[in-house]
Structures are given as structure tokens and as C-alpha cells.
Amino acid sequence: MSITEWFKAKNKYIPVEKSGTRLNIPDGIWSKCAACNEIIFQKEVVRNFKVCPKCNHHFKLTAEERVNLLLDDGSFVEFNGGMISNDPLDFEISKSYRVSLNQAQEISGLKEAIVTGEGKIDDRLIIFGVMDFRFIGGSMGSVVGEKVTRAIEKALEENLPLVLVCSSGGARMQEGMFSLMQMAKTSAAIARFKQKKNPYISILTNPTTGGVSASFATLADLIIAEPEALIGFAGPRVIEQTIKQKLPKGFQSAELMLKHGMIDLIVHRKDLKNTLSKLLNFLY
Amino acid sequence: MSITEWFKAKNKYIPVEKSGTRLNIPDGIWSKCAACNEIIFQKEVVRNFKVCPKCNHHFKLTAEERVNLLLDDGSFVEFNGGMISNDPLDFEISKSYRVSLNQAQEISGLKEAIVTGEGKIDDRLIIFGVMDFRFIGGSMGSVVGEKVTRAIEKALEENLPLVLVCSSGGARMQEGMFSLMQMAKTSAAIARFKQKKNPYISILTNPTTGGVSASFATLADLIIAEPEALIGFAGPRVIEQTIKQKLPKGFQSAELMLKHGMIDLIVHRKDLKNTLSKLLNFLY
């Protein structure tokens, strides 16, 4: 069953614990938190929106978990679910891009690194997109750029609020300049969207960097970040290579970015839907 | 003869050396430069646009010297030359404001700290204003605010470029909140001016601080500064009292402000008219 079919088929709330592959949390009833090294009870983590009950570390969510977290039960309808990459450069270094795509599809059960569609937040219809880091690090190639752009255009046409949940290492290098141009394409679409007064809220989750942070992700009317999410343009390793020293702990965290004025507010995952709903109410 | 009459009467170019009271340059054929302590020949300084030939220090110019420097010979026509302050607070601490006004009028031969009007730069008609530091430190009270606002409105109505030469220690405290409100008034006028596409160029001369720098002076499309001019919001003494240490040399200089991105370009006085003319040509 493809994610599209899956989303279309489901009519009732699918609780978070039934979702697919988990990130960062080893299987088993008990496990160790990768952030604080404490032993945590898996069920409690899942019940806690995949947030460590000991240290509040926010583990990555899959696209479907995010849909379940934020949208009203059964309200999500996916758009363009069948869109896939066509490997425009016949890219192959060490591993062919086509193989990477197949593997990503298998691991995630998704066709690409973003799922877009419409759905409701407390009965308010919105256009919604969510990236999935499992799919080649949530990287943006032609498909991500196109689906984001169509979502923006749809929100513009239908006068609906736009909410995009970001999680990405940046542009997808395997599509070369086509990927870079998705930054231009999505930003241009946002420029048009902003000519009207419908709200656009982006949610930056761990991590949001590179071509995604340097295009649509940071162009929102309001930017919400999840606690401790890594947010920046250059990746930490690139910076360390440039400045030739270790980065301080917490550098490029949501908290630091808030302090530096780049983020509107940081919201704990458990309050995310409620805050989003309130903000939409102020803006729309 | 009032400055108004004087300006109206004159039909030909009045060379700089014939102008009124000079600032910073002691009288006599030879004198010492206040900036570099070198002995300089008065005539040479005057010929050099009141710039020290040894150290390039730009001495303050009077309003009429500035008119002579920048506008085409005989092209200047003053507006609102008769406007004077009415001492709205009956202000008197140690010396009454009325006495200060009388003294300033005597020293400068002007009615207030700014002269406004229309004139030509290389045959291009512009609305022009120039502040005179001799008049209570070029401070902005009701009259300065009103004359600046009228100049802006005139430029807007007649679709003309606006050029304002600033030299001011800030708001005039003897008019209390009326002075502070001139910041709002002039800035609001600039907001309206900017709805059309006529250029506004400000020239910041030594010093431009306080209520003038925090209103119309820095809201220009292009900001030109004279070399080494003191430019800032708070005065150096206030800052030193706050941070409880001496300010570094050159702090708040035009050069530092350029480095910090606040100024478009620094132009030597000898090139000022020519650069202004070229810039107006690009913008108008």
C-alpha cells in the first residue's frame, strides 16, 4: 500500500504507535535515549509524542506521524502522491541515484521526501506539507520543489492557510542544478502567495538546513521551531572545516536561533497543534 | 539684511570667502588647524572649500557657504525665511530660551537652524535644505521640523528631487515634546514622499546626531557623508557615561558608519556637487 493509498484508505485516527519505521528509537520495550542515555520505556515515548520523558529530546517523526499529530482525525487528503524523481542527470557516484531512490522508498514507504495535501486543524481547512527525513535526508530535488510549489499555488488559489513542516539536510545533490533551482522556484511561489494575505506558518524540525532553510522554510509569516532542532544554512561539519575548530554545543539549535532573532517561537511537540491552531486563528 | 533678503538680493555667485562667521577657523592670514595643529594659510583653506590642505579636516560650513558650494550660481530661492520660534514652553533654565534664540540669530545672521528653498544643481531644479550648526547646535525645534516638512511636501507636490544637508546635535530641548514630535512629523512626511519615486538624498555633515539622525536625515534613498563627520544617535558623552569608558578614536565617524553599512558613500567636499549631480542623474 503506498502512502497515498494508505492516507486515502484511512478514515479514522491512526495512533502514533502504529506508524512505520521509527527514527532514533531502537525497538524493544525498554531502550536507551540517544540524547540523555537514560533507559526509557518505549510505550511512554510513543505516548509522549516521541519525546523523551527524561530529557525532552524530540525524536524525528515520520510524515504520517506528523499528520496524525497535527491534523484532525481523518481530515488529510494527499495531493500528487504519485510524483517521483526521474534522475535527470543519470547521476552515479559510488551508488546510482536510482538505487538510492529505491532504497529510500523502501525504508520510508513514501515516494518522495515530502507529503502534501489538505487537512484540518481544529476544523479549519489548510494546505499542509510535511517532509520526511528518512527519504534521502529530506533533501529537496525536483519532486519536493514541485510539490511544495503546487501546495503554495493551491493555497493561493483557494485562499487557504499554508502550513509546511520542514525536515531536511538541504538540496538533493544528485539532481544537481535542478535541485538548486527548486530554491528559486519555491521562493518565487511564496512571493506570489504573499501578495495576498493568507497566512503561511512553517514548522522547523530537526534538522532544517541548506537549500530548504534558505528558501521556503524561512519565508513564512511565522516560524515555529521544535525544541533543540538543528537549524541553519551550512551544516555543522562544513562550518567546522571552514573555521577549523569544534562548534560550541547547542550552536545552530532552535534556542540559539531564537536568541538571534531568526525564529518566532519554540513550541514543545505536545503543544504544537494547539499553538498552531491559535496562531491560525489570529492570522486568518 | 536678513538671510532671506540677502539670498533674494543676490543675483550672482557669492564666493565662499565672502561669507559670514567662520567656524573652527580662527581669523588671521595664517592660523593653526584645530585638527592637525599644522599652520595653514587662511586663503588656501577657503579656496579649498574650508578643508584643511594638510589633514583634509572638513571645517563646518555655514548655510550660505553650503548654498554656494552646492547650488548653481544665483539659483537659490528661499522659502519660509521669516519663520521663527515662539518659545512654546516659556523655557528658562539658567538662561531663557528667548535669549538663546536672539543670540543665535545674531551670531548666525539666520532666523533659525535651517534654510530651505529651491535651487539648481547643474541646471536640475531641486528642493534644498541646509542646517546651520551655529544656530543652537543645529537643533530641531518646531521651526526646523516645520520647514523640513514643508520642503518635503513641496518636493512631493512638484515632483522634484529633495536634497537636505544635515548638521545637528539633535532635538531642541528648549521646546520639549514639541521638538520630539518634529521627528514624527518629518518622518511621516518622508513616508508620504516615498510613495512617489522622486529621489531624496541627504548629506550628513559634522555632526549629525540625535533627533535629526533618528528621523529625516537617515531616511533618504541615498545617504552621503562628509569625511570624518560625527554621525550617530546618542552623543559621545552620553555613551561614555553609560558604558563608563572612553570611546575609541574615530567612533561614530562617517568612516566607521560606512563600515557598519549605515551610509551609502563618503564624498570629499570638493567632489560633493559633482557626485550629487551624477547621483541625481541616475535617480531622476
Next chain:
Amino acid sequence: MARYVLDFEKPIFELQRKLDLLKKVSPLEKTDLTAEIEDLEHKIEKLKVRIYSHLSPWEKVQVSRHPDRPKTLDYINNIFTDFIEIHGDKLFRDDLSIIGGFGFLNDVKVMIVGHQKGKNAKENILYNFGSPHPEGIRKALRLMKLAEKFSLPVISFIDTAGAYPGIEAEERGQALAIASNLMEMSALKVPIIVSNIGEGGSGGALALGLGDKIFMLENSYYSVISPEGCASILLKSENGDSSKAKAEASTALKLTADELLERGLIDGIIREPLGGAHHNPSEVFVELKQALVSSLLELKKLSTNKLLEKRYNRYRKMGVFIES
């Protein structure tokens, strides 16, 4: 009653201390002290009225700076509901000397901005004593532009000794930041209601203070320069640092709410309880809320064009001069 005692309040606190002592010893004494206590209470009340109801401008300046006085966040929490704080200038830093965000004024969605001061040393360091750097001024503008886009009226609170006069503040363009706010606020397409709740210090205050309705609390001040600054410039030969000099400057600058209302520079005064807002904050919250609600009702009746025209004319006509 307040911990922090101003000079002119001392006689009241002396009697108060006596009263407290009397009350404490009363149960232990054999003689009935009720009459003495009542007498003293009466005396205190009379003294309060005598001292507090005729504060000089300089005394009002001191009250306006009282650490226990309600600060912007107190007004936010007591006048609005559902406040969501929004951070940052999206350029350099989140300046905590400026606070802002969304809230409901009764059922009206609004954007709130204001200077935030602390009530103790720790808070004051965090908030930089309510004195913004350019990034704070720009943060306020960003929130106001957001309000404009989404048609939310702006409710602004002024409470600052002034924009921060430091090296970095200058380097990052304090002057331009203030000027930009004035320019943008003069043309902001939503109502702006300003309340000066304490100190209205020059450009740093005005940068959040240009609007359609300007209220001042009874004991707030609003001035082109601080009384201290004015005194030290004009009275440097004499003792500019003396209380007398500051008092003289405070009077000369006509910086009180009454003086400014009389001159048409503000629209209304929110009365405070005897001794100042901190003696009974909830009274002030209620009165200010009422003023905000009715002003908003009035302003919302205007078309955007009319609103902006009125705002322009308001400032356009400020100034006193003679034309010959």
C-alpha cells in the same frame, strides 16, 4: 506597601512604621491602644493625600520609575487573554527589552508591543532596563508590519528611559532604526493605540509611540530629554546633579501627562491610585483596558484612508512657531 521608598514618601513610611509597631505591641500592652492606632491611621491617610495628590513633575518622574510599578508584561497579563509571545527581528537578535505578540482584547484580536522593564536587578539585566538596541526597535517594527498584514490593531506600551546609548547600538544603526519605525508607523494601515505606562524617554519611547491615540498614566512622563540630561547640559556650571536642578529641569520640560494633554500632544490620562499604579494595579488595569476598548471601537469605524489621514494630520500640526 512598596519596599522601595522614594525621598518624598519618607514621612508616610515613618508613620507607617510607627503604626506597624503599635499594632504589633498592642495585644501585649495592658492599656487599650485602639484610639492611638486609629488616630495614626487617620494621620497617615491625610498625609498620603497631602503628599501624593500634588506631586511635582520631578516627583512624578520618580514614581514613573518605581521598581514596583506594573510593567508591560503585567498589563499584558491583566488586560489581554491568550497572549502568544513572538520573538526576534529576523535580522540580528531577539532583544528582550521589547516584548510583543498576539492577544485578545475582549474579543478583538490585536498585536501587542512594548518596552519591558524588570522589577529587580536580575530582570533588569535580562531586559536591559527596558532600553532597546536597534534590534529591539526593529523587532517592534516587524511585529507591527505583521499586524498590518493581518489587519490586527497595534496596542503599544511605552516604558523606557530611552534607546540604549552604547557602542554596539550605535554601530548597528540606532538612529536609522528609530527613524524607520517613525516612517513606517506613520503609514501603518491599522490603528495604533499607545499607552505610556511609566517612562517616555525620547527617541527610544517615540519609536514605539507614534499612533492614533496616545494615553499617559497620571504619573508617567514623556520628554525629549531626561531631566538629568537637561539639567547637566544647562546647569553644568551650577550643580546639574542636584535634586534641585533635576526638579527645575522636570518642571521646565513640561513632561507630565497634564502638561502634555493641555498642549494637545496626547489624548487622555489614565488616573492612578494615590501614590502610584503599584499601590493598586488592578484599578489601573481596569481603567486602561476601558480606554483601549473604547478607543479601538472609535478607530475601527474609520476607513484605512481616513485613519492614515487623521494620523498624518495629528503630527503635521504639532509645533509652535511664528510666521512673518
Next chain:
Amino acid sequence: MARYVLDFEKPIFELQRKLDLLKKVSPLEKTDLTAEIEDLEHKIEKLKVRIYSHLSPWEKVQVSRHPDRPKTLDYINNIFTDFIEIHGDKLFRDDLSIIGGFGFLNDVKVMIVGHQKGKNAKENILYNFGSPHPEGIRKALRLMKLAEKFSLPVISFIDTAGAYPGIEAEERGQALAIASNLMEMSALKVPIIVSNIGEGGSGGALALGLGDKIFMLENSYYSVISPEGCASILLKSENGDSSKAKAEASTALKLTADELLERGLIDGIIREPLGGAHHNPSEVFVELKQALVSSLLELKKLSTNKLLEKRYNRYRKMGVFIES
């Protein structure tokens, strides 16, 4: 001829040195060396053609970074007249890695912006190797908005390894600065003509690179990631630092002008003299100027609406995917 010699150029420079020696000793020798000299000159010419006319993508990347290659300021000085440099972002700093100002392209008034690289170590420190901080990106945007207000077409030059990846650059919002430029440039109401004269490194290049006509010099490159970055990520188990890995990445990324023109991502290629632009800059100046002039003529015929619609559609259709 250039002082700085790239690896693949070495054979040419060997022969050249031989030739120089021969010419030097020739007058001192008894035998006539003219024939040998001519022969060697002929050989060099043939070798140059053989080496330079079939540069691999990785070799082109190296040429694009040649220190002697003309930089933005050289193009400004040789293509435009009456250049007046304009500084600063009016927010934080004048970032010298970005240069810009007014100039005339023949008789057309234009705004010029570009990345500025140095030709030696000292200049490169001054210009930060052409890698902008956020304030440089914002400076470029400010100049473009100024151009928009006064209806001046924008002529942009790209030459950067990328936006600077440093701590302060991150703190001051590199990502948002780039994103803002893309958003604003996509809707800028004047023509934008972009010329990639050397390195087109990812987001830092694109931040000055969104426009209506995109030219690339023959030996410039334009890429989503540097060949080094790509190699080190994808070939980390093998030797990602080797020349072979970089060459492989350069080829795979399809980053040359030819590859990009073929895919419709750019509009034209400015041919360079054999060996690169620095072997005969004036030739390149003339050809690029011609391209700018004729593009401008073409773009000026469009109404603003049409211009913006075309620009939007240009980027809207970029991307390759399959829909099922």
C-alpha cells in the same frame, strides 16, 4: 602569461619556458635558432589547442578559480562608465565580498551588483574570497530594491565559492538572507541580467543569480554543491579528497555551462579565449558587453507584468519528474 599554473597546464608552461630560454640565448649563439624557435612556437600553439579546447569539467572548475581571471570589478571598469559605488546593508555592516553601485551600460543607467573576489591573498582577505555573510546578501538586495524604485535594470555578476559558512554568518541568518533575496528577486519589477563569470557556488551564488537572462562564461561553473563537497560526501570510504574523486563529482554534477545550457537552465554562453578569460580579458569584456546590451534591449520591450510573468514561468518549469 599567468603566474599561477594549473596542473593540466604544466606541459604548456614547460615548453613555454624552453621557448623563453631559446629566445634569450638566440642572439648570443652563432647558429641561427629561428627555425627551432618557430617550431617550438608552433608546438606550443598546437598543445594549447589540444589541452585547452577540451577541458574536462574539473579542469574548467580549476580555470574558473584562477586568481588571474578577471573579477567583478574588472568587468565593472571595462564594461560600464561612470560607476559610483554604493555601500552597506543599512542594518549591520558593509560586506566587501559584495560590490555594487550605479553605472552606465552605453547610455543606459543600470544598477550593478556582484560577488567580489581578490587576485591575491591581501585582496582575498579584504573581500573574504567573495563569500558573503548575510549582510552582503542583504546589501545586494538593498541595491536591487533601490534599482527597482528608480527603474534601473539590474546587472548581476556571480563569482563565489558560496555563502560563507561561519558561526557569525549562521547567527545573523544566512539562510533567511538567501531565501529573502530569492523571494524578492523573483518579483523585482526591473529586468535582472545575471552573468556567472567564475564560480557559481550554490545558495551564495543563487542569492545574486535569480533573473531574466542567465549567462555563463565558458569556463565558469554553477553547482548545487562544490565538487569537493560532493566527492567527500559520496566517496568518503574511498579517497574523497583525490583529484580523481573531484573530477568524477564535477562530471556527475553536470556543472559546466554547456551542460546547463543543454538542460535549459541558462540562456547563453560567453566564449573565452584559449586557456581562459585571463589570457585575453578584453575579448571577454567585449563579448559579454554585447550580450548584456542586446539582452537589455530585448527585456526592455516587455511590460513589467510580462517580465515578471516570464520570470516566474522560467523557474516554475524547472525540474524533472514523473507523475503517475
